Amino acid sequence: MGYSDKPLDNPVNWSFKVGRLFDIEIRVHIAFVICVFVLLAMEMPKGDAAGTVPITTTLIRALGGYAILFVIVLLHEFGHCFGARYTGGEADQILIWPLGGLAYTQPPHTPSAHMITTVAGPMVNVVICGICSVIIVLWTGRLGAVPWNPLHPMWPAVASIVPTEAQLWVIRVFGISYLLLLFNLLPIFPFDGGRVLQAYLWPKKGYARSMEIATSTGMIGAIAVGVFGLFIEESMLLIMIAGFGYITCWQTRRVLREQGAYGLSEAGMGYGGGKFDVVDEPEKEPGFFEKRRIKREAAKAEQERQRREQTEQAIELILRKVSYQGMHSLTDRERRTLEEETKRQQSL
Numbered sequence: 001m002g003y004s005d006k007p008l009d010n011p012v013n014w015s016f017k018v019g020r021l022f023d024i025e026i027r028v029h030i031a032f033v034i035c036v037f038v039l040l041a042m043e044m045p046k047g048d049a050a051g052t053v054p055i056t057t058t059l060i061r062a063l064g065g066y067a068i069l070f071v072i073v074l075l076h077e078f079g080h081c082f083g084a085r086y087t088g089g090e091a092d093q094i095l096i097w098p099l100g101g102l103a104y105t106q107p108p109h110t111p112s113a114h115m116i117t118t119v120a121g122p123m124v125n126v127v128i129c130g131i132c133s134v135i136i137v138l139w140t141g142r143l144g145a146v147p148w149n150p151l152h153p154m155w156p157a158v159a160s161i162v163p164t165e166a167q168l169w170v171i172r173v174f175g176i177s178y179l180l181l182l183f184n185l186l187p188i189f190p191f192d193g194g195r196v197l198q199a200y201l202w203p204k205k206g207y208a209r210s211m212e213i214a215t216s217t218g219m220i221g222a223i224a225v226g227v228f229g230l231f232i233e234e235s236m237l238l239i240m241i242a243g244f245g246y247i248t249c250w251q252t253r254r255v256l257r258e259q260g261a262y263g264l265s266e267a268g269m270g271y272g273g274g275k276f277d278v279v280d281e282p283e284k285e286p287g288f289f290e291k292r293r294i295k296r297e298a299a300k301a302e303q304e305r306q307r308r309e310q311t312e313q314a315i316e317l318i319l320r321k322v323s324y325q326g327m328h329s330l331t332d333r334e335r336r337t338l339e340e341e342t343k344r345q346q347s348l
Contacts, residue, residue: 020231024081026074028096029138049221065172070096072177075183076121077101083120087113088290098181099244125181132174139167147171153178188225188245189218189252211256215249222246311330315341321327 006125015027043062044055073096080103081091089107101120107113133146145167153175156163163171185191198214205213222245229238314337 003118015097022078022081024078024091025093027093027095029095031098032096034064035098039066049095059290064169065176068173068176072125072180073101075124075128076180077103079120079122079124080105080117083107083117084113087116087118089113089117094196114202116201118192118199122184122192125177125184128247129174129181132170132177135169135170136174139170145171147175147178148180150178177338183241186221186225187214188221188249190248191218191245193219194218194245195312207258211252215253218249219246222341271335313336 009269014031016031017025019026040062042151052191060182074094077094077096081094084091084103084107085105085106087110089105091103091105093104095102095104105117107117113310136145139145140163141159142156142158142161143159145156145163146152147155148157154172156171167173185196187193187197189195189198194214194217197217198210201210201213222242225245226239226242229242
């Protein structure tokens with residue numbers, strides 16, 4: 001079902017296409033755009049502070065930060081998509097919305113495939129942080145310039161280091177990727193940490209029981225994050241994320257119960273994007289190299305079939321010629337073709 005066929009009474013479907021890359025459609029939710037404009041308006045200097053920092057500088061910093069966030073979230077979701085494809089699964093769409101991104105992936109229904117698909121996303125953040133760390137250290141000449149402190153991810157770990165404006169942009173890339181990595185590793189289903197926990201428990205507890213434990217842990221974690229958000233500034237985002245995590249866990253448990261998944265040892269749920277249809281255990285699809293091998297063998301078999309077809313047509317013409325004109329009418333090439341086919345038949 002394409003987006004044009006999806007009902008618009010579901011707010012999740014309020015998005016628009018911005019491009020397609022690696023045969024994956026990229027969509028942006030309308031709420032994401034609205035949030036950007038709201039946050040921009042909130043960051044604009046007001047009153048006495050209006051003359052402290054030029055509006056253009058504030059605007060550039062804010063837009064640059066949101067652009068960095070968009071790109072890092074997109075790369076993170078591409079990691080999930082490539083992870084799913086590596087396991088032999090499919091990935092066809094990414095949705096960027098206010099709470100991050102959703103990768104619509106369908107890996108094989110096995111613990112290892114789901115684990116690889118999940119871990120591939122945070123690994124992108126690890127790579128980004130690693131590259132930024134090397135650049136920061138080489139640029140500033142100080143290891144302490146890397147903002148390892150999760151409480152201050154946008155400023156060097158050693159407070160006495162004052163980076164230049166250009167260096168600050170690299171630090172911002174590190175900080176945003178670092179925060180996303182740490183937050184995604186929290187064991188709150190359906191975020192990556194919760195999915196890793198579920199995939200880890202799956203072989204030991206079975207799919208249904210592992211999902212029950214992961215969603216229970218996710219609901220407890222969501223409540224903890226929401227309570228923590230009440231005591232810090234700008235807590236709205238944390239409360240929204242906590243609410244989303246809790247509702248998703250609750251919905252997952254309800255759907256699984258309604259479809260009898262708790263009585264099954266091998267039930268499956270689509271990865272990402274709110275797909276909760278229980279399916280039978282599918283056969284594991286071949287990976288990338290196995291698909292290449294199968295494709296080569298199929299091409300070779302097709303070439304052999306075409307060659308045999310041509311040989312059979314040639315033999316038919318030769319035999320017809322012999323029946324009308326005798327063996328003496330055959331050319332040397334026709335004689336060799338007939339002899340080779342005779343030997344092949346005798347060897348069967």
